[in-house]
Amino acid sequence: MDQSLIRNFCIIAHIDHGKSTLADRLIELTGAMRSDEIREQVLDSMDLERERGITIKAKAIRLDYRATDGSIYRLNLIDTPGHVDFSYEVSRTLAACEGAVLVIDATQGIQAQTLANIYLAMEHNLEIIPVLNKIDLPAAEPDRVLEEIDTVLGYSGDSVLMMSAKTGVGVPRLLEEIVKKVTPPVGNVNRPLRALIFDSHYDSYKGVIAYVRVTDGHLSKGDELRLMGQGTEMEVLEVGCFAPDQLPVKVLSAGDVGYVATGLKSVSECRVGDTVTTIESGANDPLIGYRPAKPMVFAGIYPTEADAYQELRESMEKLSLNDASLSYEPESSPLLGHGFRCGFLGLLHLDIVRERLEREFALSLVVTAPGVRYIIHKTDEQVVSVVNPSELPSPTEIEIIEEPWVSISVITPSKFIGALMELIMDSGGVYKRTEYLGHVLLGELGQRVQLEYEMPLRSMLTTFYDQLKSRSQGYASLDYELIGYKDAKLIKLDVLVNGLLVDAFSRIVPPDKAHDVGKMMVAKLKEVIPRQLFQVPIQAAVGSRIVARADIPAMRKDVLAKCYGGDVTRKRKLLEKQKEGKKRMKHIGQVEVPKEAFLGVLKLGA
């Protein structure tokens, strides 16, 4: 196809601002699918995505559009993940496009991820088409939001399209704008092949299917290819486009978006962001610098029943075929048995992996409190990294601890600034900047403000986001970006139950928080561990120093009511139930703890 008739674009938006609904409408209007074929939000094909209203993996679709100038254009829409955990994938998607439709919710205005995404799009020199969505809703405040867009992003009111993706108002005009404003691809079909992998998934028949944007040259079945970053070599089994299901074609040429069936066994051999070229007389330079996405957040994943370990292992293997960002290593804990220490892009990624394991593989899991990767410079000059708190070397062996920091951006009505600043400072945040967005007052909520801070990633992993939401009555939005490692003053806090150290409860905390966190954990354990036949002390300790303690008094009464009219069997059944219950207990030395209680404490934000 003539490259001048191709438009490659994506849609960027904050969560829930209407990206997927808009995609549905574009598909419907261009006739790629009839409206009755469109299951709501076609691009979100995983159940989980549909439920959570987020797009986890980028997908692509080809739309053939007859513009008012009479020509038929080929619009390749590439869907992007909307969540900050996947910002690396977002940036790969952007690199495959020439334009971006920026969707802003007319009821909410600019949010933290709107800004993060637009800055990324600008870095990639994309043509940006700003759109104000949901103008049909009674709560829409187009004037206020337009003013905000003008002040913050510099797009004057008349350059912003007014739209309702739900009703379809404004969508035909958007199609015209895409054709007019987004520049066609400029690659050269005669140059050596260069194609960017912006997504991939594993197919049990065809192996890894790589989603590619061809920049130079062309691709067809039988070609022998090489990944410039990873060095992986493969033969092309099939090429095709998305219409919207995979449709095999003879050739993909410069400017095209499509897929390549590679026969590879795992997506980790064919990672997003790499450049594909031919083995013979290939290109010299990749399209963009390639780096694999690095896990940032770590947690232990264990089967609830110890004998399900094998099943968990197989499930992790299968899941990771489709998720190159997920890392996992076997680990074992005296209390939890065998499991894995897993690395994730962020908390949402962790949640998704957990849910997929539980849902798609029907596993019951124990997930330990999430943590980060610490870099420890030891006194013997060794440098080690620690992702499991119980593996932190003793203080005398530690010269320096480094931990990852993030810069965060919070957008909130000014009314909540005080409460949010307090939360961020309390989480170890360092103030950077405050900026007012627009000049319109939102009644008693005040003006909208962007706060910028830097803080340890560690502090974000427990209740931070929930607190941010609750302290701002749900108004604040958050975006963050890793900025690197910094020296940290941290210690290991242990929990002892009846004198026994329970490794799964160990946490890494700043020294000044040890007392508070210890007190909270001890209190929580006291609440959930049932009384035993003897008194059970629960202690939180830093080294040999006890920082908090609570005692669970011994059980005093466990008697059945009246034995009625010789109903011995019923009493016996109750005792049998009690005996059965004992089998389901986790043992910490002599102390029996119901599994649920145990899990409750592991999840505890501390």
Next chain:
Amino acid sequence: MSDAIALYIHFPFCLRKCNYCSFVSYQDKEDDISTYLQAMNREVELRTNGEQVRSIYLGGGTPSLLSPWQIYDVLDIIQSSFLVIHGAEVTLEANPGTIDRHYLEEIRKLGINRLSLGVQSLDDDTLSILGRIHTVVEARDAIEFARDVGFTNVNVDLIYGVPGQSLDNWNWVIEDTIALEPDHISLYPLTLEDGLPLTLAIENEQVPPLDSDIAADQYELAEDCLESSGYIHYEISNWARSGKECSHNMVYWCGGAYIGIGVAAHSYMHGRRCANTSDLDLYLESFYKNRLPIFDLDEYIGRELQVSETIILGLRLSDGIDLHHASDRFGIDLIKRYNRQICELTSLGLLECRGERVALTRRGRLLGNQVFWRFLPDGELGTNE
């Protein structure tokens, strides 16, 4: 123990169901009473093999709703179907809100020689939380009337661990009860199942939650008061003047045979335990069809279960159980078999050895379940036939 059995008669009707009650009893079904009595008559006739009977216990429900004539009929059919031995203990459970002096006089003449009064408390606030139909005054009167008409074996049931009842308040209840000089006192902990009115009241925070520490304090206080007043603590929940131990209940605890007549009644004969249906309509239907009611439960108590039940029930008694004796009976060295459990429980202070006997300690009596389940057999239990 002789071969004579205990006979239990269940009368599942109440004027009003109490807030904590999960027993089989019905309110607003008085119209069924006469049919029910006929059905029980028929069951007695179908079931009897002319066994010797050492005790008769009319429980409920509220058997004191029966008129003296009706009681006469019940005792009459029993006496003509079984060999009731001379001097047999014949107990009627009575709700203090349903009886007067005349009534007690009448039933005593019919041969009821033990009266078990469902007093539950001598505190009106507690009675109202429990949803009892009687007052403290009625309860006191009932005991007085029983004495007046010549009952020499009167039991008082009390409930401890009632939400909101303080230790002081309980102390008065115990002292007041002792002052009334009953021959026998039973103390039961309040135990609630899901969905009962009192359970719901607690869930809705209309009533404070159960507090097991206060309940434990109350039990221990009662133990001290009753002992110093000369009552013998012969079983976890039971105290009696010397010689007034309940012979009917002793049959249960000693593994003796018993026949239960009526809805939901349990029987244990020849190593087989069964329970009649707990559905009143199904029970009455069997009467119309002139056959025995269907069973909710029918299990053979094999040797392993017998061993367990012997120990568990035996440990309820203050004298505990003679393991040597039991070992001989079953031909198993029980001391060796349960050595681990006995050592563990002794070191936890729940069990004590007294020569050949093992018995619950004072602490163990409040933690009976923790002791008992350790003596259950492993693996597959009761076999249904």
